[in-house]
Amino acid sequence: MSDETWIPQPSEETQPFFDGAKEGKLRLQACGDCNAWFFPLVHICQNCGSTNLSWQDASGRGTVYSWAQLQRPYHPRHRDRLPLILAQIDIEEGARLNSNVVGVEPENLKVGDAVEVTFEQFDDGGVLPVFKPV
Ligand SMILES: [Zn+2]
Numbered sequence: 225m226s227d228e229t230w231i232p233q234p235s236e237e238t239q240p241f242f243d244g245a246k247e248g249k250l251r252l253q254a255c256g257d258c259n260a261w262f263f264p265l266v267h268i269c270q271n272c273g274s275t276n277l278s279w280q281d282a283s284g285r286g287t288v289y290s291w292a293q294l295q296r297p298y299h300p301r302h303r304d305r306l307p308l309i310l311a312q313i314d315i316e317e318g319a320r321l322n323s324n325v326v327g328v329e330p331e332n333l334k335v336g337d338a339v340e341v342t343f344e345q346f347d348d349g350g351v352l353p354v355f356k357p358v
Pocket residue numbers: 255256257258259260269270271272273274
């Protein structure tokens with residue numbers, strides 16, 4: 225498990241994702257030809273091969289596909305947040321996101337639970353989408 229996997233790094237190409245988060249939107253790439261959604265960044269639609277990709281605001285609704293608890297800090301942003309719930313979230317639009325689930329005790333979280341996006345602001349100024357139970 226690397227930081228690159230769990231904590232997206234801003235770059236010129238991924239900037240719309242981070243700008244979206246600052247605006248309170250879950251902004252992801254979507255294919256204009258087949259309407260498949262992607263995370264992380266792709267350059268060609270993995271569903272139909274199209275390059276007609278654009279950034280769109282997702283509904284922010286999803287379900288928990290899998291999750292685990294992080295007990296040790298692997299990144300400065302983990303401090304004061306442990307145990308942190310690392311989760312894969314299947315969003316309504318079809319993409320699977322690595323994120324965190326907040327606002328729930330681990331013993332009360334189940335695979336298949338409905339969640340919705342919320343946003344966490346970090347001391348370093350970054351903002352990331354995370355999910356909370358509906
Ligand atoms: Zn496509």
